Amino acid sequence: MQEPMADLSVLEPGQSTSAARRHFPRRVLNRVELALLIVLRIYVFLALPLVVYAFVKALYAS
Amino acid sequence: MFEVSDAMRFERPVPTREDALRALDRAKVLRMRAAGKPARLLWLLLGPGLLVMLGENDGPSMVSYATTGATYGVGFFAPFILLTFLMAFLVQEMTVRLGVAAHCGHAELIFERFGPFWGYFAMGDLVFGNLLTLVTEFIAIQAGGLYFGVPAWASVLLGALLVVGSLALRRYATWERALMALAVGNLFFIPAALLAHPDGAALAAALASWKPMPTTLGAGFVTLILANVGATVTPWMIFFQQSTVVDKGLTRADLLQGRADTAIGAALAAVAAIATLVASAPLFLAHVDVTQFASGADFATALKPLIGSTGATLFALGVLEAGLLAAMTIATSSSYALAEVVSAGHSLNLDFAGGKLFFSVAVGSTLFAGAIVLIPGAPLLAMTLTVNVIATLLMAPALLLLLLLVNDREIMGDLANGWRANLAGGTIVIAISLIGATYGVITVFPDLVGK
Numbered sequence: 001m002q003e004p005m006a007d008l009s010v011l012e013p014g015q016s017t018s019a020a021r022r023h024f025p026r027r028v029l030n031r032v033e034l035a036l037l038i039v040l041r042i043y044v045f046l047a048l049p050l051v052v053y054a055f056v057k058a059l060y061a062s
Numbered sequence: 063m064f065e066v067s068d069a070m071r072f073e074r075p076v077p078t079r080e081d082a083l084r085a086l087d088r089a090k091v092l093r094m095r096a097a098g099k100p101a102r103l104l105w106l107l108l109g110p111g112l113l114v115m116l117g118e119n120d121g122p123s124m125v126s127y128a129t130t131g132a133t134y135g136v137g138f139f140a141p142f143i144l145l146t147f148l149m150a151f152l153v154q155e156m157t158v159r160l161g162v163a164a165h166c167g168h169a170e171l172i173f174e175r176f177g178p179f180w181g182y183f184a185m186g187d188l189v190f191g192n193l194l195t196l197v198t199e200f201i202a203i204q205a206g207g208l209y210f211g212v213p214a215w216a217s218v219l220l221g222a223l224l225v226v227g228s229l230a231l232r233r234y235a236t237w238e239r240a241l242m243a244l245a246v247g248n249l250f251f252i253p254a255a256l257l258a259h260p261d262g263a264a265l266a267a268a269l270a271s272w273k274p275m276p277t278t279l280g281a282g283f284v285t286l287i288l289a290n291v292g293a294t295v296t297p298w299m300i301f302f303q304q305s306t307v308v309d310k311g312l313t314r315a316d317l318l319q320g321r322a323d324t325a326i327g328a329a330l331a332a333v334a335a336i337a338t339l340v341a342s343a344p345l346f347l348a349h350v351d352v353t354q355f356a357s358g359a360d361f362a363t364a365l366k367p368l369i370g371s372t373g374a375t376l377f378a379l380g381v382l383e384a385g386l387l388a389a390m391t392i393a394t395s396s397s398y399a400l401a402e403v404v405s406a407g408h409s410l411n412l413d414f415a416g417g418k419l420f421f422s423v424a425v426g427s428t429l430f431a432g433a434i435v436l437i438p439g440a441p442l443l444a445m446t447l448t449v450n451v452i453a454t455l456l457m458a459p460a461l462l463l464l465l466l467l468v469n470d471r472e473i474m475g476d477l478a479n480g481w482r483a484n485l486a487g488g489t490i491v492i493a494i495s496l497i498g499a500t501y502g503v504i505t506v507f508p509d510l511v512g513k
Contacts, residue, residue, distance in 0.1 A: 014165035
């Protein structure tokens with residue numbers, strides 16, 4: 001049985017596969033955003049060893 | 063399979079199978095909207111919110127709720143679970159807006175707007191966390207199967223086949239409806255709770271007053287607070303819902319239904335979570351020690367003499383469903399994210415040739431997780447514990463990046479966060495960061511707080 005015809009005009013411009021490959025440019029960050037991301041990097045560098053520590057600790061416990 | 067109208071061949075560069083299938087789904091939505099049938103329209107647009115919320119009620123989450131009910135009974139934690147789902151709704155609603163505004167996934171947005179450091183970090187966090195979480199889902203599937211006398215290898219094999227089989231549907235709409243049908247199993251915990259003959263007045267009083275409070279507020283209490291938060295808000299949910307909103311083809315016109323979908327999903331998941339708490343409360347009243355319970359099936363076995371074999375069977379079926387649905391949604395979230403960042407095809411509407419990477423990631427991670435569970439002596443408990451740590455510690459960065467993106471007016475336009483949404487989102491980021499920090503301190507210095 002033949003499927004109904006697809007009318008691609010019902011898709012919004014950004015919804016087609018070709019449009020989805022159009023990229024957003026790199027964002028220009030203001031000072032507050034930049035500060036937030038720096039704090040976040042510090043948080044991440046503290047959190048990652050903690051994850052490893054928790055895994056090793058759980059490994060020994062089990 | 064489908065045809066593309068001649069007019070469209072000239073208007074768009076290369077119409078693909080993905081475009082055509084999405085267009086068919088969109089045409090149905092537009093017809094229903096034009097016909098003025100709001101209930102049918104909502105039914106068509108339900109999906110991402112329901113799946114993300116019920117998917118997060120996964121194997122480890124149900125164990126967290128069951129442990130909470132068996133340790134503290136019904137009281138403080140019933141309204142606390144409601145609060146965590148309100149928090150989850152606020153976060154996931156932002157991903158719906160981001161999806162309809164950007165028409166692209168979360169992973170690629172982070173990569174493009176914040177650069178490779180945050181792109182790779184978000185990807186690494188997601189893929190590693192998802193892989194470990196998938197292992198815990200297969201532990202739940204295996205444990206659920208063992209309750210019914212099914213050998214571990216058979217449950218894991220059947221689970222893996224079902225996950226891979228769901229991907230073989232090769233159509234987003236069919237995949238979504240199949241998973242929604244499976245998600246009904248999350249509600250098995252409700253009749254299981256009713257078979258525990260709960261005191262309705264006491265439950266209502268607990269929801270209204272947050273009482274009785276636990277008598278001891280040591281490490282055990284704090285850990286369960288953290289586990290309940292980690293059971294409701296996790297990074298994969300953000301990536302999954304935004305990607306499925308885009309794959310389903312939701313637009314700004316569908317925002318109301320997208321929000322309703324998320325709210326209904328959160329409400330159903332909260333009811334199922336509280337039902338699990340209530341169903342496990344008889345273990346608290348019977349003073350059963352659950353500290354050595356490793357899976358939901360242990361709870362089902364312990365509950366059998368207290369709520370009957372029907373209740374225990376429903377509980378075990380719920381655990382099985384929780385693991386299976388989460389395995390399907392989590393494997394797919396890894397696929398979307400990885401394929402997005404390398405600009406490979408990323409849609410459940412793709413055929414296998416067009417989505418080699420997309421399907422390979424889901425199939426590969428599913429087979430890997432299933433195989434790990436079957437390795438004799440594999441450190442499954444260590445993995446389960448680490449999943450909680452990762453989810454709790456790395457949720458704060460995921461939320462902050464989400465907040466930055468929903469405030470990005472170049473992407474969001476008039477859908478950008480207002481001050482109320484930023485206040486709510488900022489409060490959640492601070493709360494989750496404090497919870498993560500507390501978790502970290504308890505992990506490294508367990509003697510700082512009493513038991």
